[in-house]
Amino acid sequence: MNKYQNPYNPEKIKQAHKLLTEFKYELKPLEKGYANRTLHVHVGNNTIKSKPVTQEMKDVFTGGKGFDLKLLWDAVNKNTKWDSPENEIVIAAGAMGGITQYPGTGKSIVCGISPITEAPVDSNVGGYFGPYLKFSGWDAIEIQGIADKEVIVYIDGDNGIIQIFEAPEEAIDSHLIAEQMCDIFASNEQEKKNITTVSAGTASEHSFYGCLNFSFYDRRRKVARLKQAGRGGLGTLFRKKKIKALVCKFSKLNVNNNNVADLEAIKRISAEYHRELFENDDSQCDMRHVGTAHLVEIMDDYDLLPTHNYKFGKHEKTGKISSPVWREMFTQGIPDGCWYGCTMQCAKCVDGYTLRTGPYKGDIVSIDGPEYETAAAFGANMGIFDPHFIVEANFYCDTYGIDTISFGTAMAFVMECYENGILNKERTGGHELNFGCGEEAMEMLHQMAKGEDFGKTIGLGIHRLKKLFVKEFGADPQFLQDIGMECKGMEYSEYVTKESLAMQGGYGLALKGPQHDEAWLIFMDMVNNQIPTFADKAEALHYFPMFRTWFGLQGLCKLPWNDVEPPDNAETDEPAKVPKHVQNYVDIFNAVTGKNIDKKELILQSERVYNFQRIFNFRMGFGTREYDQIPYRSAGPVTIEEYLSREDRYDNQLRDKWNWDPTGKSVEERHQKTREFREDAYQKLCDAVYTRRGWDNNGVPTIEKIKSLGIDFPEVIEILENYFQGK
Amino acid sequence: MKILIKVNDNPLEWEKNMTIDTILKKMKYSFKMLVVKVNGELVKKSEFGNFIIPEEADVKVIHLISGG
Ligand code: SF4
Numbered sequence: 001m002n003k004y005q006n007p008y009n010p011e012k013i014k015q016a017h018k019l020l021t022e023f024k025y026e027l028k029p030l031e032k033g034y035a036n037r038t039l040h041v042h043v044g045n046n047t048i049k050s051k052p053v054t055q056e057m058k059d060v061f062t063g064g065k066g067f068d069l070k071l072l073w074d075a076v077n078k079n080t081k082w083d084s085p086e087n088e089i090v091i092a093a094g095a096m097g098g099i100t101q102y103p104g105t106g107k108s109i110v111c112g113i114s115p116i117t118e119a120p121v122d123s124n125v126g127g128y129f130g131p132y133l134k135f136s137g138w139d140a141i142e143i144q145g146i147a148d149k150e151v152i153v154y155i156d157g158d159n160g161i162i163q164i165f166e167a168p169e170e171a172i173d174s175h176l177i178a179e180q181m182c183d184i185f186a187s188n189e190q191e192k193k194n195i196t197t198v199s200a201g202t203a204s205e206h207s208f209y210g211c212l213n214f215s216f217y218d219r220r221r222k223v224a225r226l227k228q229a230g231r232g233g234l235g236t237l238f239r240k241k242k243i244k245a246l247v248c249k250f251s252k253l254n255v256n257n258n259n260v261a262d263l264e265a266i267k268r269i270s271a272e273y274h275r276e277l278f279e280n281d282d283s284q285c286d287m288r289h290v291g292t293a294h295l296v297e298i299m300d301d302y303d304l305l306p307t308h309n310y311k312f313g314k315h316e317k318t319g320k321i322s323s324p325v326w327r328e329m330f331t332q333g334i335p336d337g338c339w340y341g342c343t344m345q346c347a348k349c350v351d352g353y354t355l356r357t358g359p360y361k362g363d364i365v366s367i368d369g370p371e372y373e374t375a376a377a378f379g380a381n382m383g384i385f386d387p388h389f390i391v392e393a394n395f396y397c398d399t400y401g402i403d404t405i406s407f408g409t410a411m412a413f414v415m416e417c418y419e420n421g422i423l424n425k426e427r428t429g430g431h432e433l434n435f436g437c438g439e440e441a442m443e444m445l446h447q448m449a450k451g452e453d454f455g456k457t458i459g460l461g462i463h464r465l466k467k468l469f470v471k472e473f474g475a476d477p478q479f480l481q482d483i484g485m486e487c488k489g490m491e492y493s494e495y496v497t498k499e500s501l502a503m504q505g506g507y508g509l510a511l512k513g514p515q516h517d518e519a520w521l522i523f524m525d526m527v528n529n530q531i532p533t534f535a536d537k538a539e540a541l542h543y544f545p546m547f548r549t550w551f552g553l554q555g556l557c558k559l560p561w562n563d564v565e566p567p568d569n570a571e572t573d574e575p576a577k578v579p580k581h582v583q584n585y586v587d588i589f590n591a592v593t594g595k596n597i598d599k600k601e602l603i604l605q606s607e608r609v610y611n612f613q614r615i616f617n618f619r620m621g622f623g624t625r626e627y628d629q630i631p632y633r634s635a636g637p638v639t640i641e642e643y644l645s646r647e648d649r650y651d652n653q654l655r656d657k658w659n660w661d662p663t664g665k666s667v668e669e670r671h672q673k674t675r676e677f678r679e680d681a682y683q684k685l686c687d688a689v690y691t692r693r694g695w696d697n698n699g700v701p702t703i704e705k706i707k708s709l710g711i712d713f714p715e716v717i718e719i720l721e722n723y724f725q726g727k
Numbered sequence: 728m729k730i731l732i733k734v735n736d737n738p739l740e741w742e743k744n745m746t747i748d749t750i751l752k753k754m755k756y757s758f759k760m761l762v763v764k765v766n767g768e769l770v771k772k773s774e775f776g777n778f779i780i781p782e783e784a785d786v787k788v789i790h791l792i793s794g795g
Contacts, residue, residue: 280785284759301757523758523790529736529790542793562792569791570762576792 004363006527008171010183018166023048027137027160027626030259033095033592034058038071039138041153041164043241044085044145047608048162053139060710062460064094065122065216065552066609067140068111069616072120075144078619082115082233083240085146089212091198091246092132092140097555098131098590099258099341101270102584103277104557106131106339108214114206114512115240115405116461117489120613120624121232121512122552126338126347127214127225128196131556132157132250135257136515147242154185156252158194163560170244174199175365175399178215178224181247191251192217194327197224198246200235201401206451207459209406209491210235212512213398220334221351223366223715227338232490233461233517235401253340261594269584269591274343277564285563289332290323291346292372292559297322299376299541304496304522306381308435309412310485310633311642315497321379325387326370343562350391358396358446367395370404376494377408382415383435393442400449406461406513409491411441413462418524422475428454488513488622497634499649499679500526501538505685508630509541511613518545522567524576538688547577549606554589561585608709611694611701619719636678643671652673696724732784741782747775750786762789 028035036053053067061070068090075088088112099105108130114121133141136157143153152167171177177199182192197215200312204210212235215225229235258261281288296318299305303313330348338347350367370378370390374397378390397404411433418433424431431440431454447455460468462484469475483491490513497503502525506516521540524530531537543647551558566580573579590596597605617623637643643650644667654662654670658677662670690697694705703720707711730741730762734750742749743752747763747770750756763770770772 296759301755520792523792527735527756528787528789565760565791570771575762575789578791 004176004360008176008180013169013180014184014209015169016169017152020164020166021046021048023162025050025137025160025162028343029158030134030257030593032261033097033258034063035134035137035139037138037404038067038140038142039155039162040142040144041162042145043143043151043153043164043243046164048164059366060608061612062095062553062605062609063139064092064097064555065109065111065262067092068109068122069120069613072111072113073616075142076113078621080113080620082113082237084113086144087113087237089234089237089241090140090144091133092555093130093134094553094555096589098134098339099260099266099588099592100253100255100339101266101341102346102560102588104560105341105344105555107551107555107557108229108554109132109555110212110229110234111316112232112234112237112618114234114489115210115236116233116463117513117622119488119617121234121490122613123212123229123231123234124517124552124557125212125214125229126216126227126557128216128339129198129214129246129248131257131339132196132248135250135253136248141246143241143243143246146240150242150244152244153246155248158252159246160557167244172199172205172239172244173201173399174213174215174226174401175224175395177245178213181215181245182217182224185247185249189222191565192224193219194249194251196248198238199244199401200238201399201449203445203449203459204235204401205239206284206456207402207448208236208461208464209233209403209459210237210239210401211403212238212399213401216338218349218366221349221366223397224350225347225366225368227347227368228398230403230405231404232512235403238611239401251314260590260592262591265591266588268381269587270341273560273581273584276566277343277560280567281564284565286323287344287346287559288336290327290330291348291369293326293348293370293375294323295372296375296379299372299495300380302522302527303499305376306412306439306494306496307482308601309381309416309490310496311416311639312645313498315380315383315385317385318380320385321375321387321390326375329387329391338398342557342560342568344563346559346563353391353395354387355395356392357442360399365395366620367391368398370394373494374404374408377405377412379495381408381412382441384438386438389438389442393445396442396445396449400445402445402448405493406491407458408494409485410458410462410465411444413465414458416483417469417475417480420479422469422473424482427473457545461489463489479638482638484631485632485633486514488627490514492634495520495522497522498636501681501685502531502540504630504635504682505537505541505689507634508628508682509670509686509689510545511610511617513631514634518548520544530576534684534688535692537685538692541689542692543577543603544681546603546606547582550585550602551608553605553609554585556585605707608711611706611709612711614695614699614701615706615716615719618723623699625686625690625697627677628699630682632675632679635682636674637671640667640671643667643674683705730782732780732782734786735788741780741784745780747778747780747786750780750788751775754788756788756790758790760791763787764789764793785793
């Protein structure tokens with residue numbers, strides 16, 4: 001029995017399991033960070049097999065996201081859709097993944113053809129699954145096929161056994177099934193930390209932006225906590241495959257499961273980093289007390305906090321959702337790392353929270369987060385400046401398997417449509433969906449989980465909603481295109497980019513869609529004025545996406561790179577790159593693998609995978625300039641109301657930046673001119689970035705570039721030759 | 728006549744006894760991970776409250792990237 005009002009019985013659940021297939025494998029020690037094999041599980045025909053990892057695969061794709069994309073490429077064809085049986089969920093840890101000495105090494109990278117973008121997507125996530133998978137003997141797992149009935153895939157990394165079984169009795173919502181898996185596969189409380197579960201949730205089935213939850217058992221709180229692979233609808237894909245859970249058990253964690261080449265070097269570098277973190281975090285980002293939520297008030301101060309569907313960048317009520325509130329709500333003084341050894345400890349948690357709505361109303365739960373993105377999306381973007389709403393919606397999004405970013409951005413879009421008369425009570429099933437309507441927004445989330453009514457419609461995502469609103473309600477397609485904050489089908493994450501052209505590109509030119517994990521250039525561009533020319537911006541849009549891609553190849557969290565800095569960082573040539581931490585990564589990679597790379601080779605490792613992913617997009621029918629175009633709200637003021645709210649700024653820019661005198665001109669003329677200048681600048685930015693990346697002016701990597709990177713596989717060359725011959 | 732300084736290439740009116748903290752306040756720069764240079768010279772964080780900004784100074788307040 002458990003602590004919830006509606007208790008479950010683990011024995012009864014277990015008895016209902018029906019074994020469908022079993023696969024035994026030899027347990028072997030890892031070799032310098034690699035297991036040298038990957039696991040293929042087909043839930044459609046219940047087959048399981050092992051695939052070797054060749055030296056060429058390691059040399060070209062490095063690991064992590066590189067392995068994911070290579071395996072996914074081989075599994076699908078150009079006609080594969082997200083719901084085709086051959087589509088896969090691929091999960092990998094990365095070569096450096098799981099070392100417990102340096103902070104932030106426990107990330108898993110998940111890839112698949114996305115339900116929302118219909119192209120390859122990658123999403124990174126904490127929790128124990130990636131490292132446990134690798135230590136169980138697998139560099140990556142591919143899950144292919146669609147099961148007939150609800151199944152669980154179980155990897156027993158202690159005994160070298162993999163099973164697929166029917167699982168009719170388990171819950172689907174993640175907070176429950178993650179705990180059920182601990183109850184079933186651990187023989188006592190002590191063992192629960194050895195169990196990690198990947199799951200989605202009931203709303204994942206009914207929306208296109210379902211997320212995956214990766215669990216880790218928190219021994220102090222006695223709760224299975226959840227971290228999210230949020231972006232791209234991978235939870236939707238998981239539920240499409242009728243998988244309730246993917247579970248891994250591994251009990252033999254030690255200081256060197258990776259069997260690294262030089263453990264002493266890693267210890268030395270790590271000890272220095274931990275010292276630096278303890279001495280500086282409190283006066284820098286304070287990650288250990290408020291996590292990423294420290295950004296709420298900072299973004300507001302710089303006019304970057306998306307408010308009312310990104311119309312504005314600040315709000316008078318921001319104080320109600322800023323870091324002092326979160327500091328108070330988060331339990332302090334408990335270790336909060338999402339993998340062993342992470343002293344940054346930003347995985348904050350609200351404990352003892354009594355749910356006020358929905359199917360679990362009255363249950364007392366622990367809620368991971370909210371992180372900055374969630375607080376910004378639910379609080380400012382939807383205009384609901386209520387921390388309790390944010391926490392409760394965060395809980396339900398997680399357990400229902402919904403990406404908080406896509407939900408928040410899609411709701412903000414719906415709210416603006418409501419305020420503009422495109423939607424009304426009749427069309428929403430009687431719900432008033434103005435900005436600020438917290439109860440109604442929560443109801444939409446519960447409807448989404450049930451697959452009912454207008455809540456289910458919101459789960460379509462902005463890209464599909466725009467088409468629906470035009471077709472069903474006669475909405476103006478241009479207006480919806482302007483205010484619908486999606487690109488490539490993915491909803492924007494939570495930053496206002498109007499005053500940073502480089503960041504407009506950071507979002508628009510990101511391979512998977514507008515997520516800020518490729519580049520976050522707003523300060524560098526808008527505040528510091530460090531990258532004034534197109535060439536400068538293009539250089540930043542080359543270096544940072546390549547550098548940041550590398551974290552995905554290694555199974556690393558990006559936060560320890562630049563959310564704390566060494567005291568002498570200011571005195572270095574390029575403080576924005578935090579050179580000392582980059583050198584740490586190079587040195588640790590070498591100490592794990594026994595290789596001898598330098599900073600240049602680091603970028604090259606990423607460039608290979610980055611260009612491969614771009615061509616993968618192209619192979620699936622995307623990956624050209626057309627798909628890099630952004631909604632105008634990302635570039636400038638869509639409405640006159642927005643223009644007038646920052647009239648001096650826009651007028652001054654017309655005069656000083658664009659050499660166009662606004663004196664005596666109507667607001668409509670000034671508004672229109674602003675749009676022309678800004679839209680033209682974005683096209684020039686695309687030109688500069690494509691050139692810098694070695695792509696043609698349509699955004700396609702040239703054959704020359706591909707050859708220089710060593711990714712000129714016959715299939716890749718054939719795709720590019722066909723394209724360039726047809727030009 | 729107004730005396731100006733430049734902060735990240737933006738003009739700002741100079742004041743007597745102006746310090747870096749004054750500039751941060753005026754520019755609403757609340758982010759903490761900053762590198763500050765005055766006329767090309769690095770100013771340590773511990774001196775933000777007492778380093779006096781000269782007339783017509785060229786001040787760079789470099790915000791280091793954050794965000795996950
Ligand atoms: S910094 Fe935060 S998100 Fe990153 S690994 Fe550590 S606890 Fe997890």
